[in-house]
Amino acid sequence: MPPKARARTGIVGVGETEYRTRHQENYVELAQRAAMNALRMAGMTPDDVDAVVYSMAPTEFMGVSDADKWAATAVGARHKPMMRVHTGGATGGSAAVIGHHHVASNLHDVVLVVGADKVSETPDAQFVLGLIWDPFYERGFGLNTVTQGALEAVRHMDMYGTTEEQMAEVAVRTWRRAKRNPNAHLSGDITVDDVINSQRLAWPLKRYDCCPRSSGAAAVVIASERVVHERGLDAAWINGTGAAGNTVYIGDRLGPNKQTDFGELDELRIAIEKAYREAGISDPVSQIDVAEAYSPFTIYEIQNVEALGFCGRGEGGPDIAAGRFDVGGEVVLNPSGGTLCSNPIAVTGLVRVCDAALQILGRAEEYQVPDVRTAVATAIGGSAQFEACLVLGSDPV
Amino acid sequence: MSRAPQMTPVPVVGAAALTAVPGRKRLEELVFDAARAALDVAGLERADLDAVVLSGSDELDGRSISSMLTSMPAGGLLKDTVKITDSGLHALAVSVMRILSQDTHVEIAVSWGVPSEGNPEAVERTALDPFFERHAGVIDVVATGMMLGAYLADFDRNLQEVDERATRKWAAAGVESCAVDRSFVAVPLRRGHIAPTVDAVAAVVLASPSAVKQRGLNVLGQVTGVGWAVDAHSVGAREHSSQPALQIAARHALARSGAEVTGLDAIEIEDRTVLHELLAVEAFGMAGPGQALDALADSSNIVNRYTGDGFGGLPMHCSGLWRLARLCERDDVGRVAVQNASGIAAQSHAVVVLEGANAA
Amino acid sequence: MSSKVSEHGELLTIPEDWHLHYDYGAGPVASRFLLGLAERRFEGRRCPSCDNVWVPPRAYCERCFVPTTEWVAVGPEGVIEAATVVTLRLGDREPPYVVAFCRLDGASTCLVNYLKMPLDDPEAAQRQLARGTRVKAVFASSPESRMSAFHYELAE
Numbered sequence: 001m002p003p004k005a006r007a008r009t010g011i012v013g014v015g016e017t018e019y020r021t022r023h024q025e026n027y028v029e030l031a032q033r034a035a036m037n038a039l040r041m042a043g044m045t046p047d048d049v050d051a052v053v054y055s056m057a058p059t060e061f062m063g064v065s066d067a068d069k070w071a072a073t074a075v076g077a078r079h080k081p082m083m084r085v086h087t088g089g090a091t092g093g094s095a096a097v098i099g100h101h102h103v104a105s106n107l108h109d110v111v112l113v114v115g116a117d118k119v120s121e122t123p124d125a126q127f128v129l130g131l132i133w134d135p136f137y138e139r140g141f142g143l144n145t146v147t148q149g150a151l152e153a154v155r156h157m158d159m160y161g162t163t164e165e166q167m168a169e170v171a172v173r174t175w176r177r178a179k180r181n182p183n184a185h186l187s188g189d190i191t192v193d194d195v196i197n198s199q200r201l202a203w204p205l206k207r208y209d210c211c212p213r214s215s216g217a218a219a220v221v222i223a224s225e226r227v228v229h230e231r232g233l234d235a236a237w238i239n240g241t242g243a244a245g246n247t248v249y250i251g252d253r254l255g256p257n258k259q260t261d262f263g264e265l266d267e268l269r270i271a272i273e274k275a276y277r278e279a280g281i282s283d284p285v286s287q288i289d290v291a292e293a294y295s296p297f298t299i300y301e302i303q304n305v306e307a308l309g310f311c312g313r314g315e316g317g318p319d320i321a322a323g324r325f326d327v328g329g330e331v332v333l334n335p336s337g338g339t340l341c342s343n344p345i346a347v348t349g350l351v352r353v354c355d356a357a358l359q360i361l362g363r364a365e366e367y368q369v370p371d372v373r374t375a376v377a378t379a380i381g382g383s384a385q386f387e388a389c390l391v392l393g394s395d396p397v
Numbered sequence: 398m399s400r401a402p403q404m405t406p407v408p409v410v411g412a413a414a415l416t417a418v419p420g421r422k423r424l425e426e427l428v429f430d431a432a433r434a435a436l437d438v439a440g441l442e443r444a445d446l447d448a449v450v451l452s453g454s455d456e457l458d459g460r461s462i463s464s465m466l467t468s469m470p471a472g473g474l475l476k477d478t479v480k481i482t483d484s485g486l487h488a489l490a491v492s493v494m495r496i497l498s499q500d501t502h503v504e505i506a507v508s509w510g511v512p513s514e515g516n517p518e519a520v521e522r523t524a525l526d527p528f529f530e531r532h533a534g535v536i537d538v539v540a541t542g543m544m545l546g547a548y549l550a551d552f553d554r555n556l557q558e559v560d561e562r563a564t565r566k567w568a569a570a571g572v573e574s575c576a577v578d579r580s581f582v583a584v585p586l587r588r589g590h591i592a593p594t595v596d597a598v599a600a601v602v603l604a605s606p607s608a609v610k611q612r613g614l615n616v617l618g619q620v621t622g623v624g625w626a627v628d629a630h631s632v633g634a635r636e637h638s639s640q641p642a643l644q645i646a647a648r649h650a651l652a653r654s655g656a657e658v659t660g661l662d663a664i665e666i667e668d669r670t671v672l673h674e675l676l677a678v679e680a681f682g683m684a685g686p687g688q689a690l691d692a693l694a695d696s697s698n699i700v701n702r703y704t705g706d707g708f709g710g711l712p713m714h715c716s717g718l719w720r721l722a723r724l725c726e727r728d729d730v731g732r733v734a735v736q737n738a739s740g741i742a743a744q745s746h747a748v749v750v751l752e753g754a755n756a757a
Numbered sequence: 758m759s760s761k762v763s764e765h766g767e768l769l770t771i772p773e774d775w776h777l778h779y780d781y782g783a784g785p786v787a788s789r790f791l792l793g794l795a796e797r798r799f800e801g802r803r804c805p806s807c808d809n810v811w812v813p814p815r816a817y818c819e820r821c822f823v824p825t826t827e828w829v830a831v832g833p834e835g836v837i838e839a840a841t842v843v844t845l846r847l848g849d850r851e852p853p854y855v856v857a858f859c860r861l862d863g864a865s866t867c868l869v870n871y872l873k874m875p876l877d878d879p880e881a882a883q884r885q886l887a888r889g890t891r892v893k894a895v896f897a898s899s900p901e902s903r904m905s906a907f908h909y910e911l912a913e
Contacts, residue, residue, distance in 0.1 A: 006498060006499050006500070007498065024768060026528070056482075057462070058455065058462060059455075059456070059523075060775075063523070063527060063773065063775070064523065064524065064525075064526070064527055065456045065520060065521075065523040065524040066456075066482070066524045066740060068482070069524065069627065069630050069740045069741075069744055069745065070524070070526060070630050071630075072627050072628075072629065072630055072744070073629045073630060073634070077627055078627065078628060078629050079626055079627075079628065079641060079642060079645055080626060080627065080645075081624070081625045081626055081627075081646075081649070082625075082626075082627040082745070083481050083482075083483050083487045083490070083491070083625065084481065084482045084483060085479060085480070085481060085482075086455070086462070086464065086480050086481075086482050087462075087464065087478075087479055087480055088462040088464075088465065094479050097479075098479065098481075098491060098494075100498075101491065101494045101495050101498045101500065102494060104494075104497075104498035104499075104500065105404075105493070105494035105495070105497035105498045106402075106404075106497060107404060107494060107497065107623075107653070137787070137813040137868070137869070137904060144847055146845070146847060147841055147843055147847070147856055150841040150843075151839045151840075151841055151856075151858070154839050154840070154841055155839050158839075158887070158888055199845065200844045200845070200879070201843070201844065201845040201847075202841045202842065202843040202844065202845065202847075202856075203841045203842045203843075203844070203879065203880075203883045204841075204883075241500070242477070243448075243477040243478070243479065244475055244476060244477055244478075245449075245468050245473050245474070245475070245476065245477070245478035246474070246475060247469050247474055247819055248465040248466055248468075248469065249813070249866065250839075250858060250867070250869065251812070251813070251838075251858050251860075251866045251867030251868055251869060252811075252819075252866045252867075254838035254839055254858050254860070254866070254867045255838045255860045255865070255866065255867055256865075257809055257865035257866060258866075259475065259820065260475070262839065263839075267475060270475060271477075381462070382462055382464075382465045383465065385465055385468075386464075386465075386468075386478065386479075419782065420782040421782065421784070421785075422782065422784040422785065422816075423781070423782055423783055423784030423786075423787060424782070425784075425816075426784050426786070426816045426817070429816065429817045433817070433822065433823075436822075442822065443821075443822035456777075459777070459781065469819040470817065470819070472822060474819045474820060511782075513782075514781060514782060515777075516777070516778060519777055519778075520777065523775060523777075527771060527773065528771060531773075
């Protein structure tokens with residue numbers, strides 16, 4: 001089916017900061033740094049920006065409500081259009097999609113998508129995350145993202161026989177890849193035994209199965225086709241986008257009456273399907289070179305590769321453990337180290353887009369994978385409730 | 398804005414604007430009622446939706462990611478849902494952009510504000526810069542008081558004129574002048590200068606022109622222009638007696654619609670306080686700086702002429718989308734600009750130009 | 758609170774605690790369910806279109822997008838669909854403890870709560886929490902209208 005005649009947009013600038021527990025700068029300065037880095041790569045200044053899309057999830061971590069409004073001047077948005085996107089952990093991916101629409105609508109030519117988070121500004125992160133559930137039925141049960149991730153793993157293991165060792169392989173391989181990314185919060189050489197013997201949190205998750213609480217910022221500049229050509233810019237073309245949300249009630253995603261199972265990311269499949277269709281991806285393994293897949297816990301990486309169609313349902317664990325998606329593999333998974341190694345919640349989804357774009361633009365430096373022509377980025381938020389997906393390419397479709 | 402050309406109008410095919418009695422139904426049920434009603438007006442089912450755009454404030458709702466609970470009642474189950482935190486009109490702008498991108502054909506924008514459940518002033522405090530501004534606690538009413546004082550001084554107007562305007566607004570809402578509270582909140586802003594808030598939800602269904610044709614949908618109105626802009630966060634870094642961000646938002650929306658402000662038969666604005674009303678009138682260019690009181694003294698003025706004075710009960714966060722939905726329920730509306738604000742002392746504004754059933 | 762000397766001099770951190778109070782209106786459906794807990798009973802709501810009995814109850818069906826129409830008694834026994842033994846301190850509750858999503862008899866969907874059982878060996882305990890294991894809801898001696906009115910236990 002021929003693609004619709006839609007306006008083409010491309011990422012022409014990428015800006016990231018290092019992801020650490022703490023930074024010297026305050027929140028708005030962090031956001032500004034990423035914005036300036038992205039504009040610099042695009043050869044632009046704030047005056048070139050027509051509109052800003054701000055990526056910000058719960059503000060309770062860094063303690064200023066409407067943090068986007070606080071950062072407005074710092075990111076060059078004063079007296080310009082600016083709006084903030086918030087879909088929990090998926091925020092950064094959703095923000096990139098909305099930024100794409102700002103341009104594809106023909107209302108704007110150059111849009112800056114930017115955000116920041118300081119997750120360690122409070123020690124009470126999991127308490128804050130416990131507030132996301134229904135105040136009448138689901139609060140007060142120690143439901144937070146760790147126990148939620150644990151329950152997803154329980155389901156996947158029950159359905160497909162996925163093992164703790166296979167989950168541990170995810171951590172081992174991701175940490176190793178992250179060594180090449182100086183921005184990564186965590187990286188290094190760990191073994192399966194290290195992971196298995198690490199502190200137990202909520203069965204089956206152990207410490208090394210989980211992401212860190214990171215602070216940092218990210219930004220992309222999205223431009224219209226006209227601007228890309230006029231300025232002779234390199235672009236990572238946004239060839240496909242998709243998003244989908246599920247019910248918040250985990251209890252509806254279990255049992256014989258479920259529409260989707262909590263142990264799989266079927267709502268992500270819906271988002272991916274649309275993005276693939278728009279980008280003309282029919283054979284993911286052969287067509288996609290890099291996947292920056294949102295996985296704050298090891299189980300998510302297994303769920304992601306299945307939802308992305310890189311393998312069948314239940315095969316993610318064995319395939320990752322066999323090294324199928326390592327550097328040099330058919331598809332390289334999270335060459336940046338991904339979310340497991342850096343999770344500045346409000347922008348993590350945008351970091352996935354940044355790292356996918358850098359691969360296409362050939363600007364990923366030490367963690368560059370050779371000859372990347374197509375990359376996919378996913379983002380997940382809430383109780384694995386909100387999902388976004390973008391497919392980027394070195395050529396527009 | 399780099400692009401001056403007019404945008405393609407986007408049809409409105411469904412709308413609902415509800416207010417709620419506090420404590421009766423939970424927020425999620427109110428959202429369902431509005432979304433269901435808007436779909437019913439459109440003659441559509443949830444299955445017809447391509448996407449859902451929400452707007453609400455987590456902090457006001459007391460839910461750390463409130464869209465987790467409100468996306469399903471808005472129709473978002475297993476559909477593209479996104480939340481824009483700024484205001485209902487910003488959410489509508491996203492739906493418009495997606496349809497203009499030819500990415501979607503049927504969208505629903507849903508926004509709400511249930512101030513009775515939270516404590517807006519406590520929440521506002523948390524939005525202040527923690528290093529320099531939280532100490533003095535310049536929340537919305539305090540900033541508005543300062544700005545009202547600046548406005549009166551800059552343009553040599555007096556407080557009595559503002560009181561008179563307030564009295565007329567209360568009268569329009571059916572409240573006797575003797576009942577107006579004259580106590581000061583932040584001099585010279587009185588309690589009686591501030592609109593009372595109501596719990597409310599609004600939902601608007603948009604469709605692409607091709608979807609309207611293919612499915613034979615009834616068009617209630619057309620969105621012909623959208624614009625939005627933000628000012629500096631610190632009130633100390635802004636103009637005190639004007640709203641440049643609203644001027645910019647209005648200019649973008651009108652340019653995209655191809656209309657002039659003189660061609661509007663109403664402006665439907667968020668009149669949180671008398672000052673907000675004065676500044677909006679001037680930002681739209683309907684009166685010169687400092688002259689809004691004179692324009693408003695003329696009883697034929699076109700401010701909130703269809704949806705009524707905000708002093709009858711102002712929705713919070715969703716007031717623009719709510720007014721727009723109300724406009725779409727009528728068949729006598731011509732060309733209208735709808736506005737709402739967000740942030741401390743209206744840091745951010747959105748404007749939508751709507752051509753109603755009666756547009757020339 | 759910490760300060761760190763840098764090329765710019767001393768770096769400060771400013772401490773602050775938030776207290777934000779909310780009064781969540783539960784609405785008639787959640788209110789009836791929660792009041793039912795104080796009377797030691799569970800009810801779900803049936804969707805007239807798909808026949809699902811939603812627990813926790815909803816005023817409308819998310820899938821069919823119509824109001825639910827009927828209260829249906831469910832439980833007090835059911836089955837585990839997913840559970841985990843939490844061993845790390847993540848909030849107020851002292852670990853170890855079990856969080857379980859259980860589907861009460863007659864319900865289409867699951868209700869989450871703590872499950873009480875011996876936990877001196879968390880790994881062994883987890884093995885007893887397989888999907889399909891039967892459980893029963895056990896009410897407090899003076900149950901309130903909150904989800905804390907009951908907990909699950911393994912049925913004999």
